[in-house]
Amino acid sequence: MLTYSFANLQGESIYIHLYKCIRQDILEGTLKAQEKLPSKRMLAKNLGISLITVENAYAQLAVEGYIYSEPRRGYFVSTLQQAPATKQPQPLLTPKQPAQEVPPLLSFAKSSVPPDTFPYNTWARLLRNTLTSADEHALISDTATGGVLPLRKALAKHLYQFRGLNVAPEQIIIGSGTQTLYNLIVQLLGRSHIYALEDPGYPQLAAIYRTNDVFCRYLPMDEQGIQAEVLESSGADILHITPSHQFPTGITMPVKRRYELLHWASQKSSRYIIEDDYDCEFRLFGKPIPPLQSIDKAEKVIYINTFSKTLAPTFRISYMVLPPHLASLFYAKLGFYSCTVSNFEQFTLAKFIEDGYFERHINRMRTYYRNKRDHLLQYLAACPAAKALQVEGEDSGLHFLLHLATAAGDSQLREVALKEGLQIKFLSDYYHHKLSDNSHTLLMNYTGIEDERLYPALDKLFGALLPYLKI
Amino acid sequence: MLTYSFANLQGESIYIHLYKCIRQDILEGTLKAQEKLPSKRMLAKNLGISLITVENAYAQLAVEGYIYSEPRRGYFVSTLQQAPATKQPQPLLTPKQPAQEVPPLLSFAKSSVPPDTFPYNTWARLLRNTLTSADEHALISDTATGGVLPLRKALAKHLYQFRGLNVAPEQIIIGSGTQTLYNLIVQLLGRSHIYALEDPGYPQLAAIYRTNDVFCRYLPMDEQGIQAEVLESSGADILHITPSHQFPTGITMPVKRRYELLHWASQKSSRYIIEDDYDCEFRLFGKPIPPLQSIDKAEKVIYINTFSKTLAPTFRISYMVLPPHLASLFYAKLGFYSCTVSNFEQFTLAKFIEDGYFERHINRMRTYYRNKRDHLLQYLAACPAAKALQVEGEDSGLHFLLHLATAAGDSQLREVALKEGLQIKFLSDYYHHKLSDNSHTLLMNYTGIEDERLYPALDKLFGALLPYLKI
Numbered sequence: 029m030l031t032y033s034f035a036n037l038q039g040e041s042i043y044i045h046l047y048k049c050i051r052q053d054i055l056e057g058t059l060k061a062q063e064k065l066p067s068k069r070m071l072a073k074n075l076g077i078s079l080i081t082v083e084n085a086y087a088q089l090a091v092e093g094y095i096y097s098e099p100r101r102g103y104f105v106s107t108l109q110q111a112p113a114t115k116q117p118q119p120l121l122t123p124k125q126p127a128q129e130v131p132p133l134l135s136f137a138k139s140s141v142p143p144d145t146f147p148y149n150t151w152a153r154l155l156r157n158t159l160t161s162a163d164e165h166a167l168i169s170d171t172a173t174g175g176v177l178p179l180r181k182a183l184a185k186h187l188y189q190f191r192g193l194n195v196a197p198e199q200i201i202i203g204s205g206t207q208t209l210y211n212l213i214v215q216l217l218g219r220s221h222i223y224a225l226e227d228p229g230y231p232q233l234a235a236i237y238r239t240n241d242v243f244c245r246y247l248p249m250d251e252q253g254i255q256a257e258v259l260e261s262s263g264a265d266i267l268h269i270t271p272s273h274q275f276p277t278g279i280t281m282p283v284k285r286r287y288e289l290l291h292w293a294s295q296k297s298s299r300y301i302i303e304d305d306y307d308c309e310f311r312l313f314g315k316p317i318p319p320l321q322s323i324d325k326a327e328k329v330i331y332i333n334t335f336s337k338t339l340a341p342t343f344r345i346s347y348m349v350l351p352p353h354l355a356s357l358f359y360a361k362l363g364f365y366s367c368t369v370s371n372f373e374q375f376t377l378a379k380f381i382e383d384g385y386f387e388r389h390i391n392r393m394r395t396y397y398r399n400k401r402d403h404l405l406q407y408l409a410a411c412p413a414a415k416a417l418q419v420e421g422e423d424s425g426l427h428f429l430l431h432l433a434t435a436a437g438d439s440q441l442r443e444v445a446l447k448e449g450l451q452i453k454f455l456s457d458y459y460h461h462k463l464s465d466n467s468h469t470l471l472m473n474y475t476g477i478e479d480e481r482l483y484p485a486l487d488k489l490f491g492a493l494l495p496y497l498k499i
Numbered sequence: 500m501l502t503y504s505f506a507n508l509q510g511e512s513i514y515i516h517l518y519k520c521i522r523q524d525i526l527e528g529t530l531k532a533q534e535k536l537p538s539k540r541m542l543a544k545n546l547g548i549s550l551i552t553v554e555n556a557y558a559q560l561a562v563e564g565y566i567y568s569e570p571r572r573g574y575f576v577s578t579l580q581q582a583p584a585t586k587q588p589q590p591l592l593t594p595k596q597p598a599q600e601v602p603p604l605l606s607f608a609k610s611s612v613p614p615d616t617f618p619y620n621t622w623a624r625l626l627r628n629t630l631t632s633a634d635e636h637a638l639i640s641d642t643a644t645g646g647v648l649p650l651r652k653a654l655a656k657h658l659y660q661f662r663g664l665n666v667a668p669e670q671i672i673i674g675s676g677t678q679t680l681y682n683l684i685v686q687l688l689g690r691s692h693i694y695a696l697e698d699p700g701y702p703q704l705a706a707i708y709r710t711n712d713v714f715c716r717y718l719p720m721d722e723q724g725i726q727a728e729v730l731e732s733s734g735a736d737i738l739h740i741t742p743s744h745q746f747p748t749g750i751t752m753p754v755k756r757r758y759e760l761l762h763w764a765s766q767k768s769s770r771y772i773i774e775d776d777y778d779c780e781f782r783l784f785g786k787p788i789p790p791l792q793s794i795d796k797a798e799k800v801i802y803i804n805t806f807s808k809t810l811a812p813t814f815r816i817s818y819m820v821l822p823p824h825l826a827s828l829f830y831a832k833l834g835f836y837s838c839t840v841s842n843f844e845q846f847t848l849a850k851f852i853e854d855g856y857f858e859r860h861i862n863r864m865r866t867y868y869r870n871k872r873d874h875l876l877q878y879l880a881a882c883p884a885a886k887a888l889q890v891e892g893e894d895s896g897l898h899f900l901l902h903l904a905t906a907a908g909d910s911q912l913r914e915v916a917l918k919e920g921l922q923i924k925f926l927s928d929y930y931h932h933k934l935s936d937n938s939h940t941l942l943m944n945y946t947g948i949e950d951e952r953l954y955p956a957l958d959k960l961f962g963a964l965l966p967y968l969k970i
Binding site: 044047087088091092093094106107108109140141143144146148151152155156159160164165167168169170171204205207208211215219231232235236239240241252280281282283284285286287288291313315317318340341342343344345361362364365366367368369370371372373476 | 518558559562563564565577578579580611612614615617619622623626627630631635638639640641642675676678682686690702703706707711712723751752754755756757758759784786788789811812813814815816832833835836837838839841842844947
């Protein structure tokens with residue numbers, strides 16, 4: 029007869045404890061396969077516990093398949109096949125998550141948003157309103173493909189007013205970051221096409237297409253971006269570009285080139301252009317460049333934008349505008365997907381845009397960035413390295429290029445900076461087909477760094493680089 | 500000389516208006532390619548506006564490529580190639596978004612969460628705390644792959660306490676819904692494997708694998724789930740199952756079968772089991788079934804769970820637990836991905852779990868669901884159709900099966916219900932390889948429907964079905 033102690037339950041209920049003891053005996057072979065278990069009544073009496081307790085324990089063991097019952101005969105131990113432990117049993121071996129990079133003192137390598145500029149109070153208030161006053165059904169139950177209608181309406185209006193796009197809310201698909209949208213685009217357009225990317229370009233974009241088993245061509249650019257002839261001879265059907273502000277070169281594609289690319293797209297029904305408008309809001313001079321989408325008459329452009337640069341990257345809200353016939357295809361082919369952004373944040377963002385907070389936030393940020401850039405340019409013009417520095421692309425977006433008059437290689441200078449605890453990236457780091465290992469051109473990502481850290485870091489950087497520069 | 504009126508600016512700045520007028524003339528051919536524009540000074544004088552205004556307009560046109568400057572000669576109109584409008588120019592043709600289904604009066608076809616049970620106040624309070632007190636950098640800038648550490652730690656602790664899983668936080672990957680995680684799994688394990696799915700099963704799962712160009716086998720089940728021999732002969736490497744509560748049959752896989760499947764997986768290094776534990780929290784009798792992952796010694800199980808059923812589907816937070824060696828592969832291969840869930844909600848959910856709110860919420864919901872089920876079972880036992888109804892799988896999860904004693908076909912009964920404004924689904928709707936068009940078995944999804952609507956709808960349903968039932 030089974031005998032277990034109930035002395036040390038540590039808060040466990042008696043039936044769970046009994047269930048665990050019997051399971052242990054089965055797993056260890058103390059109770060053999062096909063062995064008959066004592067009747068519930070007998071066991072209850074023997075252990076001095078209630079019948080219902082034994083019944084519950086047996087029921088749980090039976091539900092999980094450790095034991096089985098035969099009518100009028102009672103309970104028996106099941107025959108279990110133990111999986112052989114082919115690997116050494118050390119399941120708690122911690123996987124290596126590449127340690128958020130041993131944090132360098134400061135990085136100019138990645139674009140970021142200054143954390144203290146986020147409109148926390150407004151957001152918290154609007155979110156609270158969303159939680160307390162929105163239609164509960166819409167908030168909790170409606171996982172509509174593409175996003176909730178109020179947000180898509182607010183975006184359509186915003187796009188009309190600020191980007192000159194005339195689109196229906198149904199053409200707008202909300203997603204949790206542009207990475208999510210790129211994945212959807214591959215599923216929408218298919219893996220059998222060749223995709224053309226800008227070289228140099230955004231490395232994560234290439235990585236996403238690669239893990240999607242999509243064949244990519246990396247096309248060189250002239251000073252206006254990708255050329256239609258190069259594109260034509262590449263055999264690509266899908267072109268992914270950043271025409272407002274090419275990353276990382278900063279090229280703004282002129283309208284002539286835009287028409288040439290649209291013409292290329294119009295030549296075959298399978299051709300499309302993905303227009304990645306990732307930081308168009310932050311043209312620091314003049315007005316924003318009208319997107320390709322606004323002059324596309326042949327339904328060939330998929331427009332993508334994000335709130336990562338305007339609000340915060342951790343916010344994970346982006347959207348794309350599909351041409352009407354692709355939107356219909358989207359609903360037919362991918363309509364089973366739920367939107368990947370929480371409704372709480374979708375409704376809140378809709379209100380944030382509708383009530384004018386978003387426009388004001390962007391205007392404030394544009395001024396903030398312009399001032400920050402002006403200070404930085406003044407600093408660069410006056411610093412000891414000034415004569416060896418040439419700024420390019422300072423009028424748009426959140427980074428610019430800094431050409432260095434130097435004979436030293438990019439990797440050598442990168443090492444020099446790293447010794448000072450500074451992470452820097454060169455234009456050459458973004459090439460797929462490297463023309464040269466040395467671009468002598470720094471990417472200046474500085475917008476997210478507070479001045480108190482920025483200027484001491486720059487003093488350090490140029491101090492360290494100075495011996496390598498041609499002054 | 501160009502002449503434009505500035506009488507009707509409607510709030511536009513003069514330079515923008517001038518820019519638009521000149522652009523219009525270029526696009527319409529009034530200004531010809533290569534034509535020289537008036538000098539800035541001349542134009543300013545002529546139009547009676549300031550020089551700086553003309554300068555700004557010309558600069559914007561030049562940046563966008565409509566005009567170009569030649570040193571000392573002035574500005575010229577660019578040669579533009581207009582894209583032919585291959586499609587009729589009606590860009591505002593609204594795409595058809597399948598109208599959220601013409602809403603039937605009520606649907607028993609889809610699982611849902613009762614919207615009034617969401618802990619709005621607690622959530623709003625915790626969220627406000629997150630926004631005002633969390634580390635700004637972590638909140639705004641850290642888009643760590645896999646999710647923020649506090650949430651992953653809270654989940655690891657929760658999984659240990661409530662599901663018996665002993666995992667490191669780094670093994671946990673947060674994603675915006677299980678759909679997002681399925682996509683990541685395909686990218687992690689690759690498209691060259693055959694994936695095996697349960698038949699009948701969750702149709703959206705098959706759709707996701709299909710749009711990922713993955714080859715799927717749909718395997719039949721016996722009363723314990725998928726059999727190892729069937730699996731072996733299918734040629735599949737990856738098995739995706741719902742062992743705690745098979746959808747839609749409700750089968751709980753017994754432990755013997757679990758060991759057999761683990762044994763199958765251990766036979767080849769490329770084999771893995773995806774364990775979809777989508778509603779394990781709502782076993783309404785006894786304790787939750789321990790997951791496969793907890794008895795896996797060979798690092799073969801990927802465990803997936805979601806907050807869609809426990810909190811809200813619109814919440815879009817799910818997670819998976821990768822075996823250590825797959826977690827390492829994930830960081831190496833997919834580490835470029837940002838987490839797809841907003842940090843605001845990740846930090847808030849971490850607090851919600853840590854402070855015990857989640858456990859209390861689940862317990863409250865389990866009681867709520869148990870009461871709701873008990874009422875429904877009493878209703879079914881007493882209703883006029885009672886003798887023709889047989890309930891199955893009522894002890895676990897958020898739906899059960901209702902066998903109907905009827906000679907009528909499933910589609911006929913579906914029509915009958917639809918005429919009453921009721922949407923119902925049959926077991927036969929979930930088969931890939933249909934054994935028969937008629938399962939005579941309804942899926943009862945009722946948890947999200949308020950009693951005031953539920954019972955009148957059921958009265959209506961069984962009233963309409965009654966003539967077809969064998970009483």
